Amino acid sequence: SNWRVWTESDVRKTFNKRKPNAHKGTYGTGLLVAGTDEMPGSALLAALAAMRSGIGKLTVATTPFASAIIAAKVPECTFIHNGLEQIADGKIPRKIKAAAVGPGLTDQVKINKALKQLFEEKIPLILDAGALTKREYPMKTEPIIVTPHPGEFAKMTGKMTADIQKNRLDEASAYAMGNEVIVVLKGRNTVIAFPDGSLHINVTGNAGLAKGGTGDTLTGILLAFISSANDIKSAIANAVYLHGASADYWSETRAETSLLASDVSENLAFVLKAFE
Amino acid sequence: SNWRVWTESDVRKTFNKRKPNAHKGTYGTGLLVAGTDEMPGSALLAALAAMRSGIGKLTVATTPFASAIIAAKVPECTFIHNGLEQIADGKIPRKIKAAAVGPGLTDQVKINKALKQLFEEKIPLILDAGALTKREYPMKTEPIIVTPHPGEFAKMTGKMTADIQKNRLDEASAYAMGNEVIVVLKGRNTVIAFPDGSLHINVTGNAGLAKGGTGDTLTGILLAFISSANDIKSAIANAVYLHGASADYWSETRAETSLLASDVSENLAFVLKAFE
Amino acid sequence: SNWRVWTESDVRKTFNKRKPNAHKGTYGTGLLVAGTDEMPGSALLAALAAMRSGIGKLTVATTPFASAIIAAKVPECTFIHNGLEQIADGKIPRKIKAAAVGPGLTDQVKINKALKQLFEEKIPLILDAGALTKREYPMKTEPIIVTPHPGEFAKMTGKMTADIQKNRLDEASAYAMGNEVIVVLKGRNTVIAFPDGSLHINVTGNAGLAKGGTGDTLTGILLAFISSANDIKSAIANAVYLHGASADYWSETRAETSLLASDVSENLAFVLKAFE
Amino acid sequence: SNWRVWTESDVRKTFNKRKPNAHKGTYGTGLLVAGTDEMPGSALLAALAAMRSGIGKLTVATTPFASAIIAAKVPECTFIHNGLEQIADGKIPRKIKAAAVGPGLTDQVKINKALKQLFEEKIPLILDAGALTKREYPMKTEPIIVTPHPGEFAKMTGKMTADIQKNRLDEASAYAMGNEVIVVLKGRNTVIAFPDGSLHINVTGNAGLAKGGTGDTLTGILLAFISSANDIKSAIANAVYLHGASADYWSETRAETSLLASDVSENLAFVLKAFE
């Protein structure tokens, strides 16, 4: 099929350098709908990643319990308390450039209500974790991005994880083309499939990422890059590339075994330096 | 008009070096009225900045929710719970040397009540964020400093943001002279306008600052410097200069994209070293 | 008796290197039952240690108060609120590969109920701190590991601490063989005794570890290593070795006096690097 | 009078090196009674300092609000909720080796009740901040240490701060001899006065310490050193020396202006290394 590896040189050509005259509006406001009392950290990890990836402003729709946890570590973001419920009720903040839904969420009824509201907005949407199920997507000009790991993709497609892993490129591409969404099929050599049939393969990252929370970090990077993207394709490929590159940067001097999802965000500062 | 660039050499001449015989009273107690449950981090960022900028003592008037978040990261400060309400009720702590009002605040009625109380105090006042609106200022010997970004200055003046940006020097100066307040008009090349018509232009900082929270950090630095200022003009110009210089120090080795408002405060320790 | 020193070369031969194709499931999900409102930090320390030791996923069964504290520092884990009670009621999460019970717990009735439930599961169990008392162990294929310091071992055996310290090898071995459990008898030169009569002695670590919380860190490392162990003996010996080696790494450049239990986890990243 | 400067060589001779065979009991359990909802950070700072100064175990008697804040940063300690009230009611934990009372406390009735209970215990007592007032001390074999800054010493003695500063040695010594307590009169060149008339003068530290919270850090260091002291005099002099030396270590590479009380504790790890 129509695939190619996304390389460092591709990132170099397409990475959005910071504009000297920019103000925070230049980089857009992102909305993150994530986190429950049982999984507050997932929202923290995605929020930290979005901030370290240069988002202009970030609003986190989550529980009060999770808000307190997030704010201590990511004071740069603001909150919508009882956020999933608020979004489900249609109370969507203005001037949002993109939204990500799913990390740490479990209540399918509320998630679906929230998505219904967000599908009405003229913004790109990232669906991850709790927002990934067998689902019909609305017709929409702005892109919808789904970011399953193989197990989640199995649920979305009704197929076996093992079968998906045998045909990652074809499976991702078929879903992307059939549903008119962008698929980020995660795991070693993450596959990015676009509705037009084109495919990118990622070669960065290592097994230090095989650990809870690293997917939440990717969701945050995606949210930031998409919030100020000129070109959605390179924004997504760069997010996946740099997420892995940050893990590789860590393991130059430290053990993969000890890498945490938050380290991926913290090391972005050094990895991105080479592309500015 | 009557402007000049504030340079490193100006900072070197005017920066308040620490006095060997000092005690914490030497550097004054600042009052920060900031933070809500939806925006607790703004108060955290301003508090951290004030402490890293050498304030003697800091009292934060905020919500209990925000207090818990701030105390974990800035244990050096103390709290007035339900602080905005307490200040609005006239319960102002004694021996305050300066106050900053606004980051993370939204309730205009309470903000105005609190300001009315603070205007009675013989101390310099910094108005930022939620405290910035079209407003009449009282006659007062001690300086009032307003720190709008262009969008906030548009609201304060009733003009269009684009028009303000075309005439930053003139617009800031006219407002400062007309209202007898000091204007810090933020954004690339921040303009500082004094009621006597003089103007300073800042040349430090970079687009890494184009991100939520960096303004709160500036407010904290201003509060610290003003709390122990001999000369208000250089105190303000130095705060703006060093805020930007800290961002520039970061980006010598790390990506602007990843700079966070709290990093600006943390890097001050290295930047200020050169001026002590 | 049948003992030998566990050496760096033993670690080198047996340490589980990260597999390039791994996903988080490869490294298993651990369950940590730990922490009360009076001792929330013990659960935090064990959770941090488990994550830094490469566990795939971690679920912490604890109080809501402790959850908030843990999540801010270890956002990578998830929670079961009122976790000790939930486990005691038999609500055990699925797909757990190993469990550790005890740090920061005091309620013996609930601990015993929780253990009764966990003894039914086909998983290795680590018993530490509050879970260590005079106790009969069930017949079980999967290993039970007890990790007493000499004072706790005295309670478990009804002997005097001083007598235990005089015969550490024999005492640990007799208990292990008599009760068919693995004994990690802590303190300088930790002794690991297996039911088959074999014994390992550890030679890493220093008196910086003589401080509250370091035992909780060991429990977390054990939980991680055991969750993905091929060979339980080397998993345990490596955990003990690396816990001490991390303390020794710290004291190459910093004072033993200042070493904290959380530092042991943070320095694992550097220590483990040599074994990957 | 009978004074001398406490030097680096004195510290070298008297500093308690870590004993290879130590366990946490070797270094004693300390009790810290400190912190309110308005000043939770003071307890955090003292707790952090005690842990970084090698205390074996630390129990913090404080409010639930403050406990949550402390535990996130100092997970190595444990808590007595509503601790001031509990101690005032005579519920004193067993096996305490020393106690410190005062940072962040304001309620004089409760403080006095708590002190009455603690005066009955056969342990050294440190009185700081809220516990410093005009007071009669009980006859007691174990030392009582008071740690006022000049303003607090003025309150304790009924004299003017300026007069105290003119005769720091004599004033401290007269109080120590008259009241049979050890006086640590803080500020540049802290004076330590013993009931036997001997006096030590400290020469470390700098004006970076002239900032809220640094006194709480000293209290924590004192608590740790006194909990395992052979010789109370050198324990106190070393605590004061090393507190200042840590501030001096910071300012070799970073600005005094930016030094925070928690940095003093964090840098102890490097400063103490030279004495182990």
Ligand SMILES: Nc1ncnc2c1ncn2[C@@H]1O[C@H](COP(=O)(O)O)[C@@H](O)[C@H]1O
């Ligand atoms: N063995 C591996 N090599 C490279 N990347 C990995 C590996 N395992 C997991 N990842 C990445 O880590 C993240 C895991 O996401 P999640 O499963 O949602 O937590 C994804 O971005 C994966 O692509």
Ligand SMILES: Nc1ncnc2c1ncn2[C@@H]1O[C@H](COP(=O)(O)O)[C@@H](O)[C@H]1O
């Ligand atoms: N492109 C830029 N170059 C330099 N400084 C900037 C830039 N964008 C924002 N800032 C500064 O960042 C802060 C933003 O404040 P606020 O808009 O209130 O968050 C102000 O101090 C601005 O001057």
Ligand SMILES: Nc1ncnc2c1ncn2[C@@H]1O[C@H](COP(=O)(O)O)[C@@H](O)[C@H]1O
């Ligand atoms: N003096 C010492 N030398 C080496 N390891 C020690 C020493 N003291 C304590 N430890 C270790 O520190 C941990 C203390 O566990 P616990 O008593 O449960 O907090 C155990 O792993 C001990 O083996």
Ligand SMILES: Nc1ncnc2c1ncn2[C@@H]1O[C@H](COP(=O)(O)O)[C@@H](O)[C@H]1O
């Ligand atoms: N100018 C200074 N030089 C040296 N040490 C100082 C100076 N100012 C304050 N300190 C120390 O900082 C601490 C302040 O304590 P407190 O006033 O209780 O917060 C004491 O240990 C003082 O000795």
Ligand SMILES: [Mg+2]
């Ligand atoms: Mg995921």
Ligand SMILES: [Mg+2]
């Ligand atoms: Mg602002």
Ligand SMILES: [Mg+2]
């Ligand atoms: Mg223990």
Ligand SMILES: [Mg+2]
């Ligand atoms: Mg004090």
